[in-house]
Amino acid sequence: xxQSRDFGVSRRSFLAAAGAFGAASVAVPxxxxxxxxxxxxxxxYSDLQVLDPAFRLSLPEDDIIRSIFAPLLIPQAGDxxxxxxxxxxxxxxxxxxxxSFRLKDNIGFTDGFGQMTAxxxxxxxxxxADPAMESPYAGxxxxxxxxxxxxxxxxxxxxxxxFVPLWTTTLPTPASCILSKRAMEELGDKIxxxxxxxxxxxxxxxxxxxxxxxxxxxxxxxxxxxxFDEIHIIPIEDPATAERGFEAGDxxxxxxxxxxxxRLKENPPAGSVVLEKxxxxxxxLGMNQDNEALKDIRIRRxxxxxxxxxxxxxxxxFGAASVxxxxxxxxxxxxxxxxxxDYDPDKARALLAEAGASNLFVTLDILNQSERLTAAQxxxxxxxxxxxxxxxxxxxxxxxxxxxxKDGEYFMNLQLLLQRFxxxxxxxxxxxxxxxxxxxxxxxERFDNAEYKALHDQGLSESDEGKRDEIYRKMQGxxxxxGCYVFLxxxxxxxxxxxxxVPGLKPNGESLLSEFKSA
Amino acid sequence: MFAxxxxxxxxxxxxxxxxxxxxxxxxxxxxxxxxxxxxxxxxFLSAFEPNKISPRDRFQGPSLTHLLGTDQLGRDLFSRVxxxxxxxxxxxxxxxxxxxxxxxxxxxxAGYGPRWLDNLMILLFDSIKSFPTVMLALxxxxxxxxxxxxxxxxVVLVNVPGYARIIRTQTLALxxxxxxxxxxxxxxxxxxxxxxxxxxxxxxxxxxxxxxDIPVVIAIxxxxxxLGLGVxxxxxxxGAILNDGFTAIRDTPxxxxxxxxxxxxxxxxxxxxxxxxxxxxxxxxxxxx
Numbered sequence: 007x008x009q010s011r012d013f014g015v016s017r018r019s020f021l022a023a024a025g026a027f028g029a030a031s032v033a034v035p036x037x038x039x040x041x042x043x044x045x046x047x048x049x050x051y052s053d054l055q056v057l058d059p060a061f062r063l064s065l066p067e068d069d070i071i072r073s074i075f076a077p078l079l080i081p082q083a084g085d086x087x088x089x090x091x092x093x094x095x096x097x098x099x100x101x102x103x104x105x106s107f108r109l110k111d112n113i114g115f116t117d118g119f120g121q122m123t124a125x126x127x128x129x130x131x132x133x134x135a136d137p138a139m140e141s142p143y144a145g146x147x148x149x150x151x152x153x154x155x156x157x158x159x160x161x162x163x164x165x166x167x168x169f170v171p172l173w174t175t176t177l178p179t180p181a182s183c184i185l186s187k188r189a190m191e192e193l194g195d196k197i198x199x200x201x202x203x204x205x206x207x208x209x210x211x212x213x214x215x216x217x218x219x220x221x222x223x224x225x226x227x228x229x230x231x232x233x234f235d236e237i238h239i240i241p242i243e244d245p246a247t248a249e250r251g252f253e254a255g256d257x258x259x260x261x262x263x264x265x266x267x268x269r270l271k272e273n274p275p276a277g278s279v280v281l282e283k284x285x286x287x288x289x290x291l292g293m294n295q296d297n298e299a300l301k302d303i304r305i306r307r308x309x310x311x312x313x314x315x316x317x318x319x320x321x322x323x324f325g326a327a328s329v330x331x332x333x334x335x336x337x338x339x340x341x342x343x344x345x346x347x348d349y350d351p352d353k354a355r356a357l358l359a360e361a362g363a364s365n366l367f368v369t370l371d372i373l374n375q376s377e378r379l380t381a382a383q384x385x386x387x388x389x390x391x392x393x394x395x396x397x398x399x400x401x402x403x404x405x406x407x408x409x410x411x412k413d414g415e416y417f418m419n420l421q422l423l424l425q426r427f428x429x430x431x432x433x434x435x436x437x438x439x440x441x442x443x444x445x446x447x448x449x450x451e452r453f454d455n456a457e458y459k460a461l462h463d464q465g466l467s468e469s470d471e472g473k474r475d476e477i478y479r480k481m482q483g484x485x486x487x488x489g490c491y492v493f494l495x496x497x498x499x500x501x502x503x504x505x506x507x508v509p510g511l512k513p514n515g516e517s518l519l520s521e522f523k524s525a
Numbered sequence: 526m527f528a529x530x531x532x533x534x535x536x537x538x539x540x541x542x543x544x545x546x547x548x549x550x551x552x553x554x555x556x557x558x559x560x561x562x563x564x565x566x567x568x569f570l571s572a573f574e575p576n577k578i579s580p581r582d583r584f585q586g587p588s589l590t591h592l593l594g595t596d597q598l599g600r601d602l603f604s605r606v607x608x609x610x611x612x613x614x615x616x617x618x619x620x621x622x623x624x625x626x627x628x629x630x631x632x633x634x635a636g637y638g639p640r641w642l643d644n645l646m647i648l649l650f651d652s653i654k655s656f657p658t659v660m661l662a663l664x665x666x667x668x669x670x671x672x673x674x675x676x677x678x679x680v681v682l683v684n685v686p687g688y689a690r691i692i693r694t695q696t697l698a699l700x701x702x703x704x705x706x707x708x709x710x711x712x713x714x715x716x717x718x719x720x721x722x723x724x725x726x727x728x729x730x731x732x733x734x735x736x737x738d739i740p741v742v743i744a745i746x747x748x749x750x751x752l753g754l755g756v757x758x759x760x761x762x763x764g765a766i767l768n769d770g771f772t773a774i775r776d777t778p779x780x781x782x783x784x785x786x787x788x789x790x791x792x793x794x795x796x797x798x799x800x801x802x803x804x805x806x807x808x809x810x811x812x813x814x
Contacts, residue, residue, distance in 0.1 A: 246772040269776050321580045321598055324773075374753040376772040380597055383758050387578045400671060400753035 044235035046507065046522055049248040049260035052403040053216050053241035058197035059183040060134045060141035063407055065428055065516060066239065071180045073208040073221055073232070073520045074201055076113055076122065078182040083510040083521040087431045089178040092229075092520075093122065093205075095159075097177075103151070105163040105172070112228050115203035119186040122205055124161040128153035129187035131163065142447050145438045146181040149466065168467045170474075175430035207232040207520045216241060221519070233507075233523035243403055246376050252278070252502055259509050259517070262500035263377055265324040270502060277506070283499040283515030288333045288436065289426045291370075291385060291492040294410070296452040297421050299368060306489030308357035309422075310347040312392045313385055319495045322381035330496040332482040333427070333436040339471055340433040340478020345493055346486035354392040366394045370422040371409055374400040378424050381494070385424070396422070410450025423450060426497075428516065433478040437462050440485065451490035458484045543805045550801030556794025560787065564610030573601035575608040576759040584777050594779040596769045602783040605761035610787060612673070612762050617742040620677045621735050624684035629728065631685065632692025633719045637700055643693070650686035658683050658745065666754045676755050680742050688731060695727040733806060737799030740792035747788050763788050 050066030059071050072080055078097060082088035091097060097107040113122040133139060135147035149169040154162040169176070176182065189203035201210050207230075208221035219239040223232045240256075242248040245263035252260050253275050262270055262280075270280045291313060293306045300306055315329050334340040358366065370385060372378040382398045389396040401409065410417050427448075429435045439448040441459045446452070458481055465477045485491045499515030510521020544550035563570065573591075579599035587594045593602035635646040662679045669675055699705060700723075708718050743763075749755035750764030751771075758765065763784050770781030 250771075250774075263772070265772065269773075273775075317580050321578075321583065324597070376768070379753070379758060383598055384578060384580070386759060387576075398758045400758075405667065 045238060046234040046236070046519075047238040047240065047256065047258050048517065048519070048522075049242045049251065049257050050219075050239050051241070051243060051245070051261065052407075054199060054213065054219055055404070055407075056197070057199055057201050057210070059130075059180040059185070060139060060143055061196055062143070062180055064403075066241075068180050069517055069519045070210065070219065070221065070239065071183055072206065072518075073237075074204045074206040074210050075180075075183040075185060076205045076207075077178075077180060077184065078107060078127070079178040080518060080520070081178045081512045083512065083518050085513050087174065087513055089173065092207075093184055099173070100162075102168040103165040105165075107161055107163065109159040110229060111159065113205055114226050115186040115189060115205050116209065116224075116226075117189065117203050119189045119203040122184055122186070123158050124153075124155045126184050126187050127161055128155055129190065130183065130185045131181075133185070133190070134181060142444070143181055145441075145443075146176045146179065168469065170466060170469050171430075171432040171434045175432040175435040179430060208237060211236070232520055237519055237522070239519075243373070244375050249502070258507055259501065259503040259522070261515070262502050263375075264326045264497050264500055265322065265377055267326045267498065267500040268324065270500065274502070277504060278502050279505050281499075281501040281503070281509075281511070281515065283501070283511070283513065284335070284337070285497045285499045286335045286338075286431060286514045287426055287428045287497050287499075288330060288335065289381075289424070289494045289497060290333070291494065292423045292425050292451045293490045294417075294420045294423075294451055295488065295490050297418060299366065300421060302361045302363070303489045304357045304361040305363050305366065307347070308354040308361070308363070308392065309389065309394070310354075310486075310489060310492050311350045311357065312354035312394065313388050313492045314349045315492065315494055316349075318381050318384045318388075321384045322377045323495065323497065326500075327495045327497045330493050332493050333429075333440075333485070334433045334478055334482065335429070335496045338431065338433050339474040340437075340482065342479055342482060346483065347492075351388075351392050358392060358394070364393065367397070368394060368421045369397050369399055369419075370424065371399045371401055371406065371420060372424040373406045373426075374402055378426075382424055385422075410446065410448075412446025417446060417450070420450060425450070428514075431514075433474065434462065434465050437465065437478060437481050451488075453485065453488050453490045455484055455488065540805055544798075544801050547801045547804070549797040550805075553794050553797030553799075553801060556790050557798055560610055560791045560794060561614060563607050564614050567604070567607035567611055571601070571604035571607055573604045575600065575604040575761045577601075578759075584773070586777075587779055593783040594777070596766070596780050597773065600759075602766065602780060605766055606763070606783050606787055609761040609763045609766060609784075610791075612756055612760065613743045613746055613787075613791065616673065616676055616680070616746045617739045620680035620742055621684065621739055623677070624681045624688055624738075625731065625735050627681065628685045628688025629692050629724065629731070632689040632727075633696055633723065635689060636693040636696025637715065637719060637723065646689070646693075650689055653682055654686040662745075662749055662754055666749075671749075671754045671757060673756050673760075676746050676749050679749070680745055683745070684738060684742075688735070691731055691734070692727055695730075696723055699723050699726055729806065733799065733803045736795065736802055739799070740795040743788065743791055743795075 052064045052066055054067050054070060055063050056067065057071055059075060062068055062071055076093040078094050079089040080092050082090045093109055093113055095108045095110050097105065099105050109122060109124060115122060131147060131150065131153050134141050135144055135150040137144065149165045149167050151164040151166045154164060156162065184205065186203035193202055199213055204210065207224055207227050209224045211222040212220040221237040223235050242251060245261055248257065248260040249262055249266055251257045267282055274280045293300050293309060295301065295306065319327055319329050331342040331345050370382055372382045379400065386396045386398055408414050410420050427439060440453055441462055442454045445454055461477050461481050465474055468474050468477060501515055503509045506525050508523045508525050510518040512518060544554065577600060582595050582599035583597050585591055585595040591601050591603065593606060596602055631646060635643045661682060665675050665679055705718060705722055708722050746755055747764030747767065750762040751768045755764060756762045766784030767781055770784050774781050
């Protein structure tokens with residue numbers, strides 16, 4: 007009689023094997039992907055959704071867009087704000103309303119769309135400014151009169167009037183990315199996630215939704231080449247998850263959560279460099295003034311007084327960030343050191359009683375991230391303290407970034423939201439999102455104030471620093487008065503990278519993928 | 526009379542004694558009693574209100590005041606773990622029971638009903654089964670928002686096809702047996718045949734299977750809460766505690782341990798208990814592993 011041995015997997019043997027495998031995977035460190043010097047692996051906080059410069063949705067998309075569609079300028083990497091020419095040989099402000107440019111001679115579009123010309127510049131800039139396009143970034147070119155083509159490579163950008171942020175928040179952004187006129191006319195629509203006629207230092211080689219975006223060095227790019235053969239961009243929403251990925255050797259560069267900065271600075275992982283940069287971002291609690299439950303300004307003001315901003319920020323960022331007082335970061339014209347509402351639960355209760363809002367129930371929509379969730383829970387507790395029941399709704403990035411859109415169905419049900427915007431180094435880039443034109447686009451509080459709009463327009467052409475400071479302070483005062491905003495913090499930016507790479511970063515820590523190099 | 530009652534009690538105790546004689550069975554029962562007891566007595570055992578935030582006390586390590594330490598909002602983790610146990614166990618028990626009932630009913634209908642209905646239901650079961658659990662959870666949460674109900678619905682949808690298929694197979698086998706034919710010839714209604722003749726004969730293995738599925742359900746609930754798709758904050762859930770701990774795992778590992786340990790202990794407890802139950806009541810399955 008022979009005995010046969012059963013090699014089937016039982017639940018017990020599976021548990022034992024899984025335990026052993028888990029222990030082994032922790033014990034054996036993995037290697038960084040960039041160690042061969044050809045592949046850079048970075049984390050982005052959201053997956054790409056659109057590659058059209060005129061309709062981009064997030065910073066990670068900005069980074070990809072300006073890598074694959076050559077812009078006139080990009081921000082300069084380093085600790086001071088400035089710009090670097092990419093598609094132009096020369097660019098110069100001739101007077102308050104005229105800028106001349108000359109393109110580099112040999113930038114080509116892929117897919118057989120030929121050489122980049124001044125006609126393409128005219129098309130791309132005027133397309134974004136065209137009101138019929140309804141680009142949320144039309145404001146970047148709000149004062150554009152026309153682009154005049156002088157010859158194949160040269161032209162003049164004519165403005166209707168002086169536009170102070172042109173060199174800080176328009177030209178060095180994807181607003182100056184050049185698309186192929188012929189390719190776009192053939193496409194007849196906006197670019198989605200499939201780019202046409204790429205022209206940058208890198209080309210989009212592959213996009214695996216929610217998994218990976220792969221950029222490859224453009225073999226036809228004849229100027230300063232990108233630093234890596236390939237850049238792999240991994241969408242990881244939660245910075246804490248990204249930190250674990252970095253520690254496990256799966257990433258070469260990532261933003262960290264602000265709350266992790268003290269720990270990482272004190273004890274950086276081997277072979278890594280931790281960076282802390284001043285942030286231009288702003289985080290706030292917004293209130294949709296058109297929602298039925300929040301229509302009464304006394305209720306919104308009550309919520310302003312109910313929130314203990316210091317505790318919210320301390321709890322969410324573990325003391326690494328300080329309380330912010332508006333949408334304009336310190337160091338820029340219009341930055342404030344106080345807000346018009348203080349933490350006063352008694353006043354909040356009185357206002358709620360006056361408005362007859364007993365047993366008020368509100369929802370708070372947040373992006374599903376650890377820091378936001380922590381902040382939201384403190385807000386929830388603060389509101390409970392004044393008798394308001396708050397339900398937290400966590401959303402993935404795909405859902406969250408469409409919540410307040412007028413094209414969706416949810417915007418009128420939106421009540422409270424915890425929001426964070428990044429900005430460029432000009433105050434107008436913060437204020438532009440809260441103008442009446444932006445209601446239902448990025449202005450989800452539906453704050454609609456004509457005086458605010460007039461001040462915004464005035465700020466765009468005012469070059470006197472003192473007057474600009476006054477204008478932008480006044481605008482934030484109007485935001486306070488509306489009751490729609492509780493300003494929380496400007497955060498700081500934390501990043502960590504392998505010591506085998508030199509990251510290309512703006513002064514505020516935002517990445518410029520095309521500027522990353524090997525060490 | 527007295528002797529008969531004593532005999533009954535011995536009959537009832539026999540399997541229990543057999544389970545307790547198995548080391549893993551005894552350990553399983555002990556762990557299950559510990560976790561269920563902790564959840565049931567959470568209000569008495571907790572010294573702190575589980576949702577009360579106290580930022581000044583954040584990230585305190587385990588101590589006599591806070592047995593498992595505190596989280597990033599200064600909430601007492603021991604209280605949150607005990608109350609989180611209520612969520613995990615109530616979801617597990619309720620969702621498993623609901624899955625069992627629906628699975629049994631659908632399985633009986635598929636197995637005893639006409640062929641076309643059987644084919645249709647098998648198609649339905651296989652369609653549901655072919656959906657990855659996480660995808661299904663994401664789709665439901667996108668439609669209805671994260672909630673405890675969403676967790677229960679996901680678990681029921683995931684479990685029902687498996688249970689229904691088992692019941693259907695056994696019903697098909699019993700449908701033509703002599704005692705069923707006899708009942709039919711005596712004029713018994715379909716409902717009576719299903720309730721009194723078929724169900725008692727098919728339900729035993731399913732109960733064992735269900736007890737072994739409880740840890741899977743607990744893992745689903747914890748997983749969904751970890752991902753922010755389960756219970757809404759600030760309701761304590763083991764998955765949510767694990768997520769809180771994950772953020773600061775290097776500096777304050779006790780939070781992740783507080784969230785992870787009960788999941789491991791409960792999973793092991795129910796797994797050991799389920800496997801011992803299976804070994805005791807159906808030794809044939811043991812041979813299959």
